[in-house]
Every structure is written in structure tokens, then in C-alpha cells.
Amino acid sequence: MAAAPANNNWLGDPKLRAIAWQALALVALGACAWFLVGTILENLAQRSVATGFGFLSRSASFAIGETVIPYSAADSYGKALLVGVLNTLKVTVIAITSATLLGILIGIARLSRNWLVAKLAAVYVESVRNVPLLLQLFLWYAMITESLPGPRQAFHPLPGVFLSNRGLMVPGLADHPVWLAVTAALILAIALGLWRGRRTAAILIPALPLGVWLGFGAPLAFSLPELQGFNFRGGITFSPELSSLLIGLAIYAASYIAEIVRGGILAVDRGQVEAGLSLGLSRSDVLRLIVLPQALRVIVPPLAGEYHKLTKNTSLAVAIGYPDVVSVLNTMVNQTGQAIEGMALIMMVFLAISTGISLFTNWYNRRVALVER
């Protein structure tokens, strides 16, 4: 009795036992991973396939159609990868923003008491959700390239705006110091607004940049697209590839977001609306002050999932020729033959973007969540 197994009965202690099992499982998992990677490396070495990421510093020697930062074929594979990542981010950000706005609009429209509006929204959701995204992308791309005229016969609806099968060309900002100053003024105004509050912001954010621009003598430093040789030069170009990808992704994701928004609004108890109305609030005030804040708690978690899906769907760009990170890495893999490294890089890029979205949506979710005091 006195020799109760106090020091050798750790197997009897559920807490210690749990830790022991978990440690064992971790070791087994680690051993499996080590074995897998080891076998792959050994096999690659035996087949004289080069491994490692050294190729990233070599010259890429291929051009990329659309770039956010200056890039030429003489730059390194690493820079080409960065260009691809930025192109993916560009599409992701624009598509998420427009899909969210469109989705909220359609979701609310589907709940409208106006029969036509509600039915049109329902038709939109059902038809868009039930066709594979890749087909929709092909459709938009074919519509743009097949139906629009060549650059010489481009539609010219407004001065400086051209629409052709080379894309939508709009005026852009020219390379002029005034724009740098205006941007600085805008950032300063936002900072001051954050510090002094909403009222200051409402005055400063438009006034300060405008004042700086006027101070420079209000220069019209714009760059207009002009037909030169084969194509337009100057201005901002939305290529057919980028446009069809953005339209396709936004319209597709919006149909899901609309349903999430509708579900979120319907999840708010009817009594809340009735209570608001009986207090004398207008319908729009009830929606804005009572329904939406409560609906957001239901909406945000599935919305985060929708953003993840959209991000990953940007990789379909490769089918319609938009140079996203997958397209760039495909070319890299083919030129260097290092498929495993290429795939690992694609996975890391998407993992990083998705994790970023998760962090943001989790933070926002905590903000809108019901705080119990």
C-alpha cells in the first residue's frame, strides 16, 4: 500500500498519457515526412534531376504581357515570380471588392418586396452558380476577343477611351511630379483624419490633395491612349485577359456572396425588425442599424470561405492567357525543368495569400462578433 505506484504509474495518468500519444503521433508524422522527402530527393539525384531554388537568381529570359512593376526578359526568375504574384494579387483584390459589392446588392435585391427585382436576382444567382467557372471565363474571353473590332476600328465612345479586341484603353496619369505630391497630400489627410476624427477627415481628404494640385498650377498631366503602329500606347489598358478574368470571377463569386448575405439577413429574428419599426425607425434605418450589424455575424465566416475560393480560382487565369503566378511558374518550370520547386512555390504563394485573408477576416469577425460583458 505504501508502495503505491506514484512514480512508475504515469501510464495511469490520463494527462501524461495524452501527451505521450500526441508526441508519438508527431514523431511518426515527422518520420513519414522525412522519409518521403528523402526518397524524392534520392530518386531525383539518381535520375540526375537538379534540385533547389538556385534558379531563382538566374535570368528569366521570357517576357510577361502585363506587369504591375517594370520587368523585362533580362530580369531574374525571382523578379518574374514577383510580377506573377503581384498580378494575382491585383486580380484578387479587384475581384473580391467588386464581387462583395455586387453580391450584397444582389442578396438584398433577392429579398426585395418588388417581385421583378427579387425574381431577376434569383435568376442571376441560379444561372451563374450552376455553370462551371472555367466555362464562364471562356465565354467572357471569347465574347471580348471575337465580338470586338481590331485596334484600327476600335470603338471610341469618349475622348481618350478606346474599346477593341486589344482591350479597354482609358486615360491614365502621366509621369509628372504633381501626382507624387497629390498622393503624399492624400496620405497626410488620411493620417490627420484618423487622428482628429471623422469631421476633419471629411473636409481634409478632398481638400488637401485638391489644394496641392491647384498649388502646382492645376497641370493636366494625363496620358492618353494613342494608336501607334500595331497597338495603343499610353493610358491605362485593361487587357481582354484581365477584363474577362475580373468579370468572370466577380460575377461568379457574387452569386455565392448574394446567398450568404440573404441567409445572414434572414437569420435576424423578425421580432428585431418589428421592434425597430414600432420604435418609429424607417425601413432603411432598420436595415442599416438593426439588421445588418446582426447579420454580419452570420455573414462573415462563410464570406471568408468565399474569398478563399475566389483567390484560388484566380489560377484559372492560365486558361485565358492572363499572366498570373501559375502562368509565370508554368513557364519557369518548363524552362528550368524544376517541377517540384515550381509547384512548391505556387502552393506557398496561395498559402500566404489565403493566410492573409484568414487573418483579416478573423480579425474582422472578432470585431463584429457579439461581445459578452
Add this chain to the structure above:
Amino acid sequence: MDLWGRRLQERLERTMRRLIPTAAFGLALTFALMAGPAEAGAVFNAVKARGFIQCGVNVGLAGFSAPNARGTWSGLDVDYCRAVAAAMFGDATKVKFVPLSAQQRFSALQSGEVDLLSRNTTWTLTRDTANGFHFAPITFFDGQAFMVAKKSGIKSAAELNGATICAQTGTTTELNLADYFRSHGLSYQPVIVEALAEMNAIFFAGRCDAVTSDASQLASIRAADASNPDDYIILPERISKEPFAPAVRHGDDQWFELVKWTIFATIDAEELGISSKTVTDFLKSSNPSIQRLLGEMPGFGAALGVDEKWAYAVIKQVGNYGEIFDRNVGAGSRLKLERGLNALWTAGGLQYSPPLR
């Protein structure tokens, strides 16, 4: 045994019962993963034991590798798969064709999914070394070119400054394109798509001013996809050397030698004037070169590890180089390509076989 000891024993037994199936699965997985890489002679022996060749070909490129309406593959690359099967088994039908995209092809060969890659693949230093391949003799000398609409009035690649150019991803095309424009100080805008069909569609819709690929492929696209092939011209410049050759992976020299000499045998046969129709008559020839090729003078089949009649089977069932070229890409085909560099060395071309002796 005290209470605690009994409980422990029961618990252990329960755990073991739960763990055994898991452990068995893990063990099976481990063995599956331990299947190691190929060893010398392994591919040759594996193919022989299997009874057919797994041959990686293009998913669809008229003249080189394309399935017809009945699902039979035809083309120059396809014929070389059949030729190797004829040399190995005496039967050109012992091939399983594995259609591969430009990106899939290398991993398919590296991983052993195919034994032979005969898929209009350019022989380069990187592919020879870093990718771990051996290239057999060149079966088609090609070069990258541009195709434009005739009505554009462009006559030379030098006039393409500022043009939008369509190309397919997953090839050396992009590299050659960038090199050409860089070395000539010209600018261009690439539109790179993944699928060949999509590239053709957007080029013919006018998305690009020019499309670039190997001249043979451009001829194939023009013949098969243009609404009126005469509306398009292939510019005269060849901006790269694209020698197409079948490839095998490192590690089995015997297999490599068989592929190599099968191709040489077709070139040798054309040089000696032996075709699929006349090969049987040549069996009685007194020319020692012909006797060696057709196995009448034994020893060469044994050296390769196959039947002495290996080359006879290749020529009889598939044909000599000239026949293969003509019916797939040459005068007897829709592509109507000239022999050009692919003529025999005796006719001013580059096709040349080392002596078969």
C-alpha cells in the same frame, strides 16, 4: 495481479487491437513508397516483360501525333513509337500511347509513366543534363517562326516591332521569342495561353498580330484550323533551332541504344533505297550493308538484345525515314512541308546515319 495492473493490461490490449490495422496500413504505405528508381537495364527488361511500350506523345498535333476519327494515332512521332515496338517485339502495334501536354511530358518520363517520349521535343543542354534525359537521333529538324494574316502586309519578322504576339506556354517558344526581340532591339507584347486550341482561336479572332511556334506546328495549325489557309503566311525567318528527338531517361543504356538504332535504321534504309514495299526483295541482296541491316548477317540484333530481324520488322511495318516523313508531314500529307533540312545528307539535308556495322 493488483487492480491497477489488470486495468493497464486491458487498456494495452484494447489499444493494440485498435492500432494493428493502422500499423498494417502504415507498413503497406511504406513498402509502396520504397519502390526505388530504375536500375541499369531495368527499363528494357520491364518493357520486355510487360509486352508493350508506353510511349508519350502529343495530345494532338496534326502530322506529328493525333488520333483519327477511329481513335487510331498517326503522325511522325507516333510512327517512331511504333518503330521501336517493331524492333523490340517484331510487332509495331505493341504500343500504348500516352498523350501528354507540354508541361506533363518531362515529369511523365522522369517518373517512369512512359518509357519513351516521342513528342516534338527539342533537344537542349538543360534537358540533357538537369532534367536527366538522353536524346535519340533527331527525327525532325524544325525552327520557330511567325505566322501573320496576309492582309496585314507584313513580309518579315523585323516589321513586328510593337506587335502583340500569341504563344503557347510550356515550351521554349517564350524564351526564343524574348531572345529574338531583345537581340534585335524590338518590343512586343506576349499573350501566353495554356491550350493550343485556345491559342489558335484567339489568333484567328484577331487578338494578336502574329502567332509564334515551330514552323511545322504553324503549318499544322494553318492546315487544320484556319477557315481559309491561304489567308495566312509563315514569315521566312527561323528564330531558333528546334531539333526534335525522342528522349529516354538516364539509367538504362540498353534501352537508349535500341531507340537510337531504330531511328538510324530508318535513315539507313532510305539511304540504301529500301522501303516497306521492297524490303522483302532486299532480303536476298548480296550487298553486305543491306545484309547487316536486315539481319541476314547476324550479330547486330543480339548486340542490341533483340531479334536479328529487328530492322526488317521496322522497315516492313513502319517504313524508312522518307516514307514516314512523306505520309505524315511531307508531300503525301495535308501539311505539305518540304524535306529541307530533313533530306538525307546525300540530297543536301542533315539526316545521316552512322554506319551500321
